[in-house]
Amino acid sequence: xxxxxxxxxxxPANALDGYGDFAPPATPPGSYIFxxxxxxxxxxxxxxxxxxxxxxxxxxxxxxxxxxGCMIASFTAILQQFEPRALAHHPMTFCVLVMLVxxxxxxxxxxxxxxxxxxxxxxxxxVLFYLMLVGLVNSIHRLRLFLQVTAVYIFIIASLxxxxxxxxxxxxxxxxxxxxxxLDEETGERTATIRxxxxxxFNDPNDFSLILCVGILVVTHMLxxxxxxxxxxxxxxxxxxxxxxxxxxxxxxxxxxMVAGVMVTLVSRMGWKxxxxxxxxxxxxxxxxxxxxxxxxxxxxxxxxHGRVAIWRDAIQMFKGAPVFGAGRGEMAEQxxxxxxxxxxxxxxxxxxxxxxxxxxxxxxxxxxxRLHGAATTEKLEGESPEKAEVRRWRPxxxxxxxxxxxxxxxxxxxxxxxxxxxxxxxxxxxSLAVTYRTIAPPAVGMLFKxxxxxxxxxxxxxxxxxxxxx
Numbered sequence: 001x002x003x004x005x006x007x008x009x010x011x012p013a014n015a016l017d018g019y020g021d022f023a024p025p026a027t028p029p030g031s032y033i034f035x036x037x038x039x040x041x042x043x044x045x046x047x048x049x050x051x052x053x054x055x056x057x058x059x060x061x062x063x064x065x066x067x068x069g070c071m072i073a074s075f076t077a078i079l080q081q082f083e084p085r086a087l088a089h090h091p092m093t094f095c096v097l098v099m100l101v102x103x104x105x106x107x108x109x110x111x112x113x114x115x116x117x118x119x120x121x122x123x124x125x126x127v128l129f130y131l132m133l134v135g136l137v138n139s140i141h142r143l144r145l146f147l148q149v150t151a152v153y154i155f156i157i158a159s160l161x162x163x164x165x166x167x168x169x170x171x172x173x174x175x176x177x178x179x180x181x182x183l184d185e186e187t188g189e190r191t192a193t194i195r196x197x198x199x200x201x202f203n204d205p206n207d208f209s210l211i212l213c214v215g216i217l218v219v220t221h222m223l224x225x226x227x228x229x230x231x232x233x234x235x236x237x238x239x240x241x242x243x244x245x246x247x248x249x250x251x252x253x254x255x256x257x258m259v260a261g262v263m264v265t266l267v268s269r270m271g272w273k274x275x276x277x278x279x280x281x282x283x284x285x286x287x288x289x290x291x292x293x294x295x296x297x298x299x300x301x302x303x304x305x306h307g308r309v310a311i312w313r314d315a316i317q318m319f320k321g322a323p324v325f326g327a328g329r330g331e332m333a334e335q336x337x338x339x340x341x342x343x344x345x346x347x348x349x350x351x352x353x354x355x356x357x358x359x360x361x362x363x364x365x366x367x368x369x370x371r372l373h374g375a376a377t378t379e380k381l382e383g384e385s386p387e388k389a390e391v392r393r394w395r396p397x398x399x400x401x402x403x404x405x406x407x408x409x410x411x412x413x414x415x416x417x418x419x420x421x422x423x424x425x426x427x428x429x430x431x432s433l434a435v436t437y438r439t440i441a442p443p444a445v446g447m448l449f450k451x452x453x454x455x456x457x458x459x460x461x462x463x464x465x466x467x468x469x470x471x
Contacts, residue, residue, distance in 0.1 A: 035073030036136045040149055042066045042129070046418065047153035047211075049200035052173035053160070067125075070132055077135030078128070088445055089435070092365055092428040093134060095358045096421065100127050102325065102355025103416070109325040119329045126418050133425035140390050140433050147218050147397075147426065154215035155238040157198045158245040161208070165196055165248065173199035196248035201419060209254020210408040211419060212246045214401055217261045221397035224269070247290050253411035255290050259283070261404030268396035308341045308411070309470045315340045315349035316467060319356075326352030329416070339413035343420070345463065346413040357456040359415050363406045364455045366427040369443055370399045370434070388437040391430075395439065398430040 045066060051057040071078070080086055087094045103123045107116035137146050164174040174197070195205040202208040216239065223235040246254055262282070267275030314336055318327050329350050332340055340346035348356030405423045414420050434440040 031138065032074050032077055032136050035070055035077065035132070036142060038066055038070035038073055039132055039136050040146070042070050042132075043146075043150060043422075044153055046201065047150075047157055049173070052199045053171060067129070070136075071128060074132050074136050077138075078131045081131055081135060089442075090134065090428055090432060091443060091445070091448060092362055092424060092431065093131070095361045095365070096127055096130055096424070098358040099351070099355055099362075099415075100124060102351040102358060103329050106326045106328040106331075106351050106355065110322070110328055112328065115328060115330070123329075123416055126416060126421050129418050130421040130425045130428075133422065134428050134432075137425075137429045140387050140394070140437075143394070143426070143429055143433065144390070148222070150422075151215050151218040151222075151238065154211055155241060157202060158212060158215070158238075158241050161196055161198045162241065162245055162248075171199070173203070193250055194248075195250045196245055201417065205249040206251045206253050206408075206412050207414070207419070209246055209249040209251035210257055210405055210412070212242045212249070213254060213257045213261055213404045213408065214423065216242045216246070216258060217265065217397055217400045217404060220265065221394070225393055253408050256411070257404045257408035259286065260407040261400040262286075264400040264403045265396055268399055309467055311336070311338060311340055312342060312345050312463065313467045313471050315342075315345045316464060318349040319352070322352055324352045324354060326350045326355060332413075341411055341413060343409035343413055343415040344459065347415040348460070350415075353456070357452065360456055360459055361452045362424050363402060363409075364452055365443070365448065366402050366431055367399070367406075368448070368451060369431055369440055370395060370402075385437075388439065391433050391437045392439045394430065395434070398427060402427050 042063065045063045051060065051062065081090065081093055087097075100120065100123055104116050104120040107113075107119060133146075137143050160169070160171065161174050163169045164171050197203055197205045197208045202211060219235050219239045219242065223232055223239065226232055226235070246258060263275070263279045266279045269275065270278065315332065318332065318335065321327065326348070327335065327350055331350055332338070332346060340349060344356070344360055347359040351359070401423060405420070409415075409420070431440075435442045
């Protein structure tokens with residue numbers, strides 16, 4: 001039976017000293033067990049898509065039923081997050097709610113009540129998933145389990161995709177994408193690049209590559225942190241599968257996301273000098289291993305990169321036309337017939353300064369709060385509780401996941417999809433635990449607001465200058 005009331009739980013003895021109004025809400029780690037199990041099942045269906053593997057299940061609303069069940073089981077945990085004290089402790093949750101309001105107002109302000117209702121209800125489902133994750137993953141043990149189980153799901157979909165790619169199994173949902181390239185000088189025909197993808201929400205090589213990077217970083221953390229040789233050996237198989245699948249996606253954004261995650265992992269564990277030195281030594285072999293389209297970057301006219309910057313220029317013009325609430329969610333596709341291929345640019349164009357700043361803040365806040373100061377201490381300190389030591393150990397991994405996924409979103413428009421808020425939910429959970437166990441200082445709301453606004457203005461300025469220079 002779930003315990004929705006959190007009055008009997010005492011946080012760690014040293015967790016709240018000197019925190020005043022920023023003390024985190026007292027949520028018992030053992031609460032909402034049934035809801036947490038349902039959340040893992042929701043995630044399983046979200047990743048693996050059983051109805052696409054077994055056609056007989058297509059008529060069953062598996063995901064919807066699990067979502068409703070999880071919402072009922074975690075109803076109190078969701079409601080608690082709307083309390084002022086909880087929102088002060090979870091600035092990322094406040095930004096997610098601002099995003100929801102921005103989606104609604106982006107069309108209301110333009111007088112389109114129908115689209116305001118449709119898009120707001122659609123994004124509300126994503127927000128509910130985020131709130132369930134933040135409310136149910138309420139201890140470091142659950143965060144560890146959630147990340148490990150998610151890595152298993154990624155391993156399953158990557159394995160299925162590879163098995164289909166090499167004709168060991170046949171699944172229509174896993175058909176690879178054939179992308180046309182340049183003309184063959186001898187035959188005069190266009191060359192085609194086969195790019196690996198998975199099913200469902202990962203039915204795109206770029207989306208698939210970003211979730212593979214998450215799997216790589218989680219398993220790498222387990223490989224480095226475990227003291228058991230069998231565990232280390234067991235980590236090598238999924239790591240190899242992730243890397244091989246990532247190479248077959250031929251995704252430039254995925255490659256950059258992996259490089260960003262690896263560099264952050266090295267620097268956060270070894271310090272700036274040693275980490276950067278090892279990172280640059282690893283870069284040439286990575287460029288060779290992922291050679292071809294994946295490592296071909298240029299902004300020459302006619303290249304994909306140049307074309308995307310031209311789209312950003314058009315998005316800036318959209319933003320100028322509706323700077324406060326934006327042109328409306330979905331309007332880039334309606335007006336420009338294309339996405340911005342950059343989630344941050346996309347959110348500013350469609351949701352204006354309010355929504356664009358909120359989305360940027362969702363990545364800025366964890367990066368600012370978890371920013372690197374030097375090599376992370378991975379050994380348990382004297383007198384330190386096992387929970388606090390584990391919170392500290394997960395810091396490089398969570399920071400790397402946020403940096404990696406954020407880098408990937410610089411070439412994808414995914415500001416409204418559930419996977420983005422799964423990653424952000426993981427970051428929000430970790431920030432809450434880090435403040436609870438005093439591995440980081442609690443953010444001062446006023447100072448954080450100023451930093452976010454400066455980051456927003458700085459982003460728009462850099463974007464404008466970059467677009468003017470390139471185009």
